[in-house]
Amino acid sequence: MFGKGLLTGMGVTIKHFFGKKETFCYPEEKLPMAEGFRGGDLTMDWRVCIGCQMCAMACPNKALDLTVVTDAKKKRHMKYYIHKTGRCLFCNLCVEVCPVHTLQWDKNYANSTWNKEDMVHDAMTDKDRADLDIFLSDVEKKAKAEAEAKAKAEAEAKAKAEAEAAEGKPETPKAETKAAPPKPEAKAEAAKKPAAQNAAPDAEKKAAAAEKKKGGEA
Amino acid sequence: MEISFLSGLALWLRGEIYALTGLPILSDLALDIIGIALLLGIISMAAIVFTYGERKVCAFMQVRIGPNRVGGRFGLLQPVADMLKLMSKEDIVPEGADKVLWALSPALLFVPAALVYAFFPFDAGAVLADVNVGVFLLFAISGQAVLPFLMGGYASNNKYSMVGGFRVVSQMISYEAPLLFSLLGILMITGSMRLEDIVEAQSGGLWFIFLQPLAFVIFLISAVAETNRTPFDLVEGESEIIAGPFTEYSGMRWALFFLAEYANLLTAAILATTFFLGGYLGPDFLPGFVWFGIKAVLMVFVIMWFRWTFPRTRVDQILTFGWKAMLPLSILNVFLTGVVMCALGLV
Amino acid sequence: MELRDRVPESLRQNVLILKVDELFRWAHANSIWPLSSGLACCAIEMMSTATARFDLSRFGYEVFRPCPRQADLLIVAGTLTYKMADPIVRLYEEMPEPKYVIAMGSCAIAGGPFADSYSVVEGIDEVLPVDVYIPGCPPRPEALIDGMLKLREKIMHPERVAAERAKWAERKKAKEAKA
Incomplete structure (x- = not known):
């Protein structure tokens, strides 16, 4: 009463006046x-x-x-x-x-x-997009190569199957079934080889040769 | 009376001009002009320096640092930037306003704020207008400062301004009475209304703050109320009445109000030092006007301290306080002074 | 620049040559008084920028004037509804030139979370010309200080704004040409 609160308030302010400041200078x-x-x-x-x-x-x-x-x-x-x-x-x-x-x-x-x-x-960023473009073209090439290898392997396997079918007609079905397991392996090997060498023209040639053979036989 | 530094300088200058021209009237005129220029310089400096000081003091008391970018590490050019900006703002005149009254109001407010500086004794004999009814004339002139608030408020054609004007007038009129009554005790002790006599009566370390402590408190509170500063700042009670009577003023007109407010602040501080703290008196190792300056700045700091400590009071609380507490206390002070003087046989 | 070079080398540290335009631009940039016009939550961040920790008064911008006639800057902090659009345009028109507007927060830039609402204006640049946009919901006080510093840069060097806009227009054109 009678101003005691006022003086307490003034005491607080003057203490802050001389005290440490809280600001930190932003920029x-x-x-x-x-x-x-x-x-x-x-x-x-x-x-x-x-x-x-x-x-x-x-x-x-x-x-x-x-x-x-x-x-x-x-x-x-x-x-x-x-x-x-x-x-x-x-x-x-x-x-x-x-x-x-x-x-x-x-x-x-x-x-x-x-x-x-x-x-x-x-x-x-633009650099990211450039990297993305390179990646996409890489993937495209890979996919194309794989597709071609797959196609070539499929054609080879098909030709092999037809050749075997032509040869193994008088054979027993057992022999056919025996011949069956090696086929996928051969197919896989055949597929792996061109993929490893990445010899696209050779694969094309082989595929063309296989097709010719097929055409010749059929 | 010993010749102080400032009055000695004035006498020398007067002598020089007289020697140069041979006309006493010219030297008087020259000295008057120099005095006026100096006073206007002091008022402008007061406005600029105290704007900056207020922001720094405010910041320090609120645990932050104030302006510290504009012009060096202490932001010393901040008030310059403020003033320049205010000078170059667009001048908007409200459409339905009473143009003459509206335009006159800031000027009329600045005039009494500046005029009273003529009566202050900056040093022994260094008074621009040495009248023997200094106190009376001073308060008569500063009492006129009530009217421009009402003029500005009425002429703005704005309800906030009008209500703000009413409130300011009621506040200022209610605190004129305790202001003057608190000085009656001093006038009784001194026996003269001349400001320099009042200062001289405090020589020998008998400052009136020790002889009249109650009057000092009443005077300080009333002076703060007269200058419209917190805790009595209804005028610029920002959350209440936008800007009171100043709502429609922009740019340089508002800057004039701003200047007048800080000139009033310095006036209140100088009056407090002259009446209660011994004016320009002080030990001899510093000239009188330096002591005067130190004491005035100290009082300004105390008034700023009040502003940043206390919340705003309501208008009815202000008026109640003024009429029911301050006025009876100041009359009581006069009575007590009279009794003590009678008892001590000083009458 | 040309005028400055005319000053002899020895005096260059002591003589300051300015155009009046530059002087007033400096004054305007260093003493921007905001109008306290907080509408919603971003106003709380605006208030906290003026407090002790992120002191806005270091730059001289802490004098929040309540009256539009004495303010320079309208910081629209918060969501603008259709009901409030008229009063805020009126406040903007009451401010004396030169005046600036800052759109603070996502609601002021593009309507924010309430952009689809029937009552919210999608961004204050439908009704006011905006100088600086500050993203965030709400933006940190430091982001508001950074926005005000960007406004300061805009006031002191108005040619940079036009340059930036031209750069974006060029980029947009290049993108459209590619696509």
């Missing part, structure tokens, strides 16, 4: 962010991403715009991963739902812009 010193901090831009590794698009489906505000390409082996890969930072709520649903745990926040919250168009962030 020069930055507070360390917690591990689970959600802010900044999304980052992902396109090699891990399986292109399931569950993140875009989970986003409550349609802030993810994905473009997915399928490679020759029918696997999906991400080509454009547009994250609209302006619409994003930073709710973390996309990160949580990702089955391969490749999405992460880069915690760089200082990303304000002058124009709204700048607020789209592509999680895949």
Whole structure:
């Protein structure tokens, strides 16, 4: 009463006046962010991403715009991963739902812009897309080679089967069944050889020869 | 009376100009102009320095650092940036406003705030206007500062301004009475209304703050209420009435209000030092006006300290406090002073 | 630049040559007074930026004026509903030039989580011209400080905004040409 509270208050303020200040100077010193901090831009590794698009489906505000390409082996890969930072709520649903745990926040919250168009962030850089293109072409080549090897092996096996059928007609079915197990092995060996050598023209030639033989016989 | 540094300087300058021209009227005129220029300089410096000081003091008391980027490590150019910015803002005149009254209001507020500086004794003999009814004239002039608030509030054609104007007028008028009554005790002891006599009467270490402690407290509270600072700042009670009578003022007009407020703050501090803390008196190792400056700055700091410690009081609490507590206490103080003086045979 | 080079080498540390424009731009950039116009949760972050830990007054921006006539900056912090759109446009129009607008938070940029709602304006740039966009929900106080520093940069160097916009337009054109 009679001003005692006032004087106590003044005492507190003057103590703070001479005491230590709590401020930390932002642009020069930055507070360390917690591990689970959600802010900044999304980052992902396109090699891990399986292109399931569950993140875009989970986003409550349609802030993810994905473009997915399928490679020759029918696997999906991400080509454009547009994250609209302006619409994003930073709710973390996309990160949580990702089955391969490749999405992460880069915690760089200082990303304000002058124009709204700048607020789209592509999680895949041009270099990533270039790498993706190389990977896709590699896969395509591999798939083509495998397909050709498979076709050649199939043709060889077929020719072998027909030849054996032509030879082994008088033979007993037992002999046929005996001949049957080696066939897949031979097929596998035949398939492995061209794949190892990657001799496409030879395989083509062999396939052509086999076909000719087939044509000759039939 | 000994010749202090400032009055000695003034005398020398007067002599020089007289020697140069041979006309006493010219030297008087020159000295008057120099004095006015100096006072206006002090007022502007007060506004600028105290704006910065307020923000720094405020920040330190709130456990943070204030401006520290604009102009060096201490943000010393911050008030310069503020003033320049305010100067270059668009000037908006409200459509239904009474143009003459609206435009006159900031100027009329600044005039009494600046005019009273003519009566302050900065040093022994260094007073611009040495009148023998200094106290009376001073408070008569500063009492006129109530009206421009009401003018600004009425002329703005805005309900917030109008209500703010009413509240400010009621607050300022209610605290004029305790302000003056608290000084009556000092006038009784000194026997003169001349400000320099009042300061001289405190020589020998007998400052009036020791002889009249109650009057000091009442004077300080009333002065804070007169200058519309927290805890009595209904005028700029931001969460209550936007900006009170200043709602429609932008740019340089508002800057004039701002300046007038800080000039008033310095006035209150200087009055407190002159009446209660011994003015320019002090040990000889520093000239008088330096002591004056130190004491005035200390009082400014105390008033700022009040601002950043106390919350705002309601308007009815302010008026109740003024009429029911301050005024009777100040009359009691006069009575007590009279009794003690009678008892000591000083009458 | 050209004028500055005219000053002799020995005096260059002591003489400052400015255009009046630059001087006023410096003053405007270093003393931006925001209007306390918080609408929703981002307002809490705005308030906490003015408090002791992330002190906004270090830059001189802590004077939150309640009256639009004395403020320079309208920080729209929070969701703008159709009901509030008229008052906020009125507040913006009451502010004297030069004035700036910051869109703080996801709701102010694009409607946020409520973008499909019948009552929410999808981004304040449907009604106000915006200078800086600060993403986040809500943005951290440091992000708000960074946004205000970007505004400061915009005021002091207005040519950079046009350059950035041109860069984005070019990028967009290149992408459309490729696709």
